[in-house]
Every structure is written in C-alpha cells, then in structure tokens.
Amino acid sequence: MLIRNSIKQIMRTPVKTILFFLLITLASILSTLGSNLWRISIANMKAFEEVFTTIGIVEQKKTVLNKVESWDSIDKSQKSYYVSKYNDPLSVSVLDFEGADYIFQPVKRPFYGAYLPGYKFLPPNAFWSTGNVIIEFTVDEDCIPDHAVKINVGKQIYSRYPINVPTFWFCDRYNMNPDKLYAGKTYIMAMGESYTGTGIEGSTIYTPAGAIGSYQYSQEGELLPDETRDIFYEEVTEGFYETEHGKRWLNLAEGYEWPYATVPVTATNSTKLIIPFYNGTTYVDQGEDISKEEYANGDKVCLVPSSFARYNNRKVGDKLTLPLYYANYRSSAGRAFGSGEIWAGFNMLNAQGEAYPVFYEAEYTIAGIYLTIGGGNSSGYRLAEHEIIIPSKSIEASDKDNIIAYGPMMGYTTSFQIPNGSIEEYMEKFQKLGIDELEIKFYDKGYTELKAGLDHIKGMSLFLLLAGLVATVLILIFFCNMFISKQKKRTAVERSLGMSKWSCTRSMMHGILLIALVGSIIGSLAGFFLTDKAANVLSGNNYYDTTYTNGSVNNSTEEEGELESAKPNIALSMATGGVIVMLAVMLSFVVVTNNLKCEPLELLSEKSE
C-alpha cells in the first residue's frame, strides 16, 4: 500500500520524474564509464607491464684519434690517416651505480665457439671459399718479396683442399721492409689470397695471412704478451718442428681447421636482451623460449636456429653437446661471422702457442627453435647464421684462459633491462656519473608513450567517475528537495492520519528510490556497453608497434600486434550503480528525517494552501 501510493504520487509529476530519471541515468552512465575505464586502464597497465620490457644498450664511444700508417708494396703507396678509436675498454661495473634499478644488470655478452665436427652448417652443395693455407716453400733466386715473387710450393702443412699448382705468386704486400728470401732455404708461411691486384700472368697474389703470435686476452681485457706476433714466415731448419716456433706452426694448422666446425654460442641472462629477439624479428617458432627460471637456475637448455635444426635433423627436446673452446668479448656473433656466413677465423693460438682447448662441455636440451623473419640485416645486432643461445649461468667453468678477443661495450654485446617507465629516472642518475664515453640507448617498444596514453585514460576515467558521483549527489539533493522537502505537507497529513514516522519515511523514499534504482541499473548497463567505445575513442587505438621510443637500432620490420585490452566488468558496473543507489538512500533518508523533525501541527493549521 505504501509503495503503491508512493509510486502513484511520484508518477503523477511526470515531468519532474522523467527529468530525475534521465539525469540519474546519465550520472550513473558517467560513473560506470569512469569506474570501468579506471579499472581497464589499471588492468591494461598491468598487462603492459607483463608484455613490455625496457632494455638499454650500452656503447662505448670512440674518443681517441689514432694515426695509422699503411704501406702497399703492389702500388708502392704509403698512406697515413687518422681513425677514431676507443679508449681503453670501460668495465661494465661502471654502470653499477647507486640508484640503478636493474631487472637484469648490464653484462657484456660473450659469444663462445662450440666445436661441432660432423654437424652440417650449410645446405650440402653450398660453395666453400678456399681460405688460408700453411705451406713450406722455396725460392729459386734470392729475392725480397716487396713485389710479387714466384715461390715453389713445398710440404703442405695445412690446406683445406689439396694444392695442385707447383708455384704461387707471393708478395709481403703490407710490409714496408720485408725480409730477404734466400734460394736453397726452406721457409714456412701461412698465406691467403690477396683480394686486390693480380700478379704477373694474371695469377692471384698471396700475402701472409697469419702469424704464430697469440692474441689471447686476460679476463680483465688485457692482451697477453707475446713476442712472435711479427713472425709471418720463418726458415725451416733441421728439427724445426721440435722447437717452440715449429710447434706453433703445427698448432696453427689445427687452429685453422676448427673454425670450419665452429658454431657461435651466445650466453645471456634473458632472450629479450638480444635485440632481434627483443624487437621480434627473431622469435621462437617451435618449442618454448628459455624461461626465467631456466635462466635463473642455469639449466642446460638452448635455442637453436631453424636452419641448424633442419640441416642436422634436430627437434625440440633433442640433446646437443656443446664443447666450448673460445670466448669472444669484443663482438656479437652476428658481427664476427658476417652476414650469412658460417666461418669466422680468429687467431687460434693461446698464450702458450697452442690451439685453444675446450674449456667447458655439456649436453644441452633444445628448448626452442627460432626463426628470423625478413632476412639478415647488415648491422651487428643480427644473429649469426647458426647462433645458439644458452643461459649464461649454465656454463660451469671459467672462460678466463680462452678469451680470443676483448673490446669495449657495444650495443650488440652489452644490454640490460630496467623497469618499464624508468628510463628518465635512470638517465638522470647515469648522467650525474659524468661518463661521457658511454652512450646508452633505450628500447621500450613505445611503452613510455602507451603509458602516457593510459595515464591519460586513467585521468579521464577518474574525472568521469568523480563527475558522475558529484553529479549524482547534486541531482539527488535537487530532487530530494523537490520530491521530499517540497512535500512536507504530505508528510504532515500522513502523520495526522496516523502514519508512523517510519512509514512516512518509507512512503517518501520508495518512489524516489525506485526511480534511482531503475535509472542506475539502466545507466550502469549503458555505461558498461559504452566503455569499450569510450576506451577506443580516448586511446585513439589499441595498437602498438615495435618502433622505439628513443632512436632505433636498425631498419626493423614494422610488426603491428593488437594487445588484448581488458574488458569492462559487469560486476563493477553494477557496483557503481549500487553506490549511486546507496547515495540516493542516504541523501533521501537525511532529507526525510529532516522533514519529520517539523511537527505536523504547525504545517496543518496553516490557513491557506
């Protein structure tokens, strides 16, 4: 009876009632929109945090000018020019400064040589270049090889393919003062084709290709001393191969052979720290990426390129034994091996004059097989043809005696990860260090911009929510006044007819609450359905791409992906509507209670309407 009369009466002021209904509906649309967008932006932010990573790459800049003198015997030219060089390599530890908040500390990523004889690295009928040879030779007449001289091929110490010619044209081309060669003596030399200029009769000229000196580095990056680096050829006498130098020549032969069966193995703490994986041009196609836990535990798992898997018939889950015998701290594998090449020769003699021995060997399980799209690009950031990725921590032996190269931090070797959105903070602190020689670039796949967009949505949603709630309160105050305060007399009459205060309260509130309830249900449903649209309008779009916030490493392929945006939540919408109803209950209750304070006595005895 109460409800019916209450509703009956409110329905008999249709204009006010409809207005109230529309306004309260609108206010709840705003509030629901606000609360949903708020939730979505928070959810998206969280999702972004999981999807996005911010990595920095470090590069030591060339700060020193070095004068270089060069001599070419073929065209008798002497050149001198200046090249900019690196100062002494800085240690990554300089980046371990106060306030640097790393997810992954900066490390110089080495790549290792894994000796894998018996594995195929190229399609079966691919062409091999000839490479260097080590031979004994003689000359017919005394001569100084400052021009092309004819030498007789003697004993072949090393050649990948048999040498079928009796003579070579030889020139100690880049040596200003070559040693004299005597007829009747036997010499040994490592030599290779000189790519420019042809000798007499159109033949290829050979030049010295490798010395028996060692270029081993210490762990600290210092070149270990060696006196034989200048020896490119020397005389072979009786018992020569028993001597220190003689042994070195034989060891060099072994050192020449191994690179043909060497696969680069990059050790890292996170796949994402390697740029092609980071920007998605390279991705794990079969199996799984190495997980965080596997990296953390140093599990013996690896990622291999699909070409390697294909040529050697390997699947995910197969085992692969990796005998590691050198460590390169100067270059990335991609850079050292060149585009699409599977051979990278280094000086393969250690400080003792021996070929580098395997320092660590373990069986790895293939966790994933990766694929690179868009072909190789020309910078050092790409992966080498057969590059294998393993967790740094999986290597349980020190590589300190097997470092064949060492150089400054480069973008393609040195990277780290910091929390998303902390680039500015990091750079501020880094710049205070005043290390001018280091340049740091960041990649966050546009996180910073996306975050700004999200913050914008968040701000807007908060505004909508507050506006909605404030509007609700104002609307309620206005209409409570209209429906309740203006009807003091009705309450008084009800009282005089014997209705209790509580009944009067309900009689007044029923109508207004019913409308508020319907309005807020419809409003919050509408808000729920509008949220998606509003989110799109506010954010422009839902796409992100792999271009970078700050510079760009290479001509990365523009890969667009849609990030699954969080969806509006019906429960939250209803809860928002609920809050509005609660507000209506509270406000109308306050107003009604206030009305009831007035004694009906005075109101009723008024003499005119």
Next chain:
Amino acid sequence: MEQLRAEEVYYSYQTKYQTIDAVRGISYSFEIGHLYAIVGESGSGKSTFLSLLAGLDLPTKGKVYVSGEDMAEINRDLYRREKASVVYQSFNLFSLLTAQENIMFPMELKGIKRNEAKLKAAELMERVGLRTQVLHQYPQMMSGGEQQRVAIARALAAGGSILLADEPTGNLDTENEKNIVRLLKETAHTMDYAVIVITHNPEVAAEADYVLRMRDGKLID
C-alpha cells in the same frame, strides 16, 4: 459516554527567542454524540488545544485521556489511525491523489482490502453529498466545498469516534458552510462521534451542542 478528557492541560511553544504559553490549564470532558464548538480570538490557543486532542503532541503539563487511557501511554499514531481524525481549514488533501484515493487512504492504512475500501469510499462520498464525478478528480480541480467534503469523508473513513475540525468552513461560502455544519452535526448525532469544531463563526457555534470559549489559553465561561 466520555471519549476525551483534558485535565489541567498546558502547552508551550519553545522558540529560539521565547516561550509561548499557548494553552494554560484547560480541563474539559468530551462525549460521544455531541457537537462541540471552540471559539475565541485569534491566538487564544484553539488550534494548539485541538492538536493536543488529536495526539499530534503531548501537553507540556497535564494529561489528555482517551477513553480513560492516558494519551502519553498509548500509541498516538494508532490513536489517530483508529480513533480520531482531523479536518483542517485548508483541507489538507493529498494533492497527487484523487478524491477516491484520498478517502481510501486511511482505510488502506488500516489494512482494509482495496475493493472493500472502494465501496466504502463510494458510500462515504454519497453520505457527504459528493457527486460521483468528483471521485476521480484531483483536489486542485475541486471546489473548496468539495475538497472539505472529501476531507470529512476521509476523516470518517478511518472509522473511530472522534472528529476534530479546525475551522473547517473558514474557506467556504455560506451555502457550503451550512452543508458542512449539517454534516458535522449529523456525524455527531447519528454516527456516534464526538465532534469538536473550532470556529470563528457565531452561526456555526450556534449549531453546536456545547460552546467552549477560549482566551489566553484558558477556557472562560
């Protein structure tokens, strides 16, 4: 039979600035079957006294007894719902309810079924002399006389035995005034009500069985 009795009743209004003693020691006994008129100059405390009889508030001092029970002890909401009804000069109908709905209101409050209440409302309409067309009209479409009849019908609809009217004819013309007074008289005499009417009009007072004169919150002879 005694219905209402005032015993040394006082009432003071407490305002911000002063205390107004509106009723100052009234004792009187009202019985069923009689029409009482209360007269007195403006501000003499008539309405205040009537409100106390209606149980809208309790006396600041003294007692009002309803059928022998202390007003302070009973549920006064229930008292108004079941026993006493009030009619005002300004009619005080629910402006958003029709005549019929207004009349049905107290019955519905008592829990009488709608159909029954409708029949009774029609009966009451006839009794107070309202045309059936008025049934579905809203108060603002009715004349003053019609509104007051509806108000009386609503007052009677609750049943009970006490009808209190505060200048019920104050806003009416002579013709209507006569009708209302006749209605009140009938109510007292044939329906076993104690009817208490405040009036300024001597002609109305002349129709009453008893006339109470008030001055300065007191009864005078």
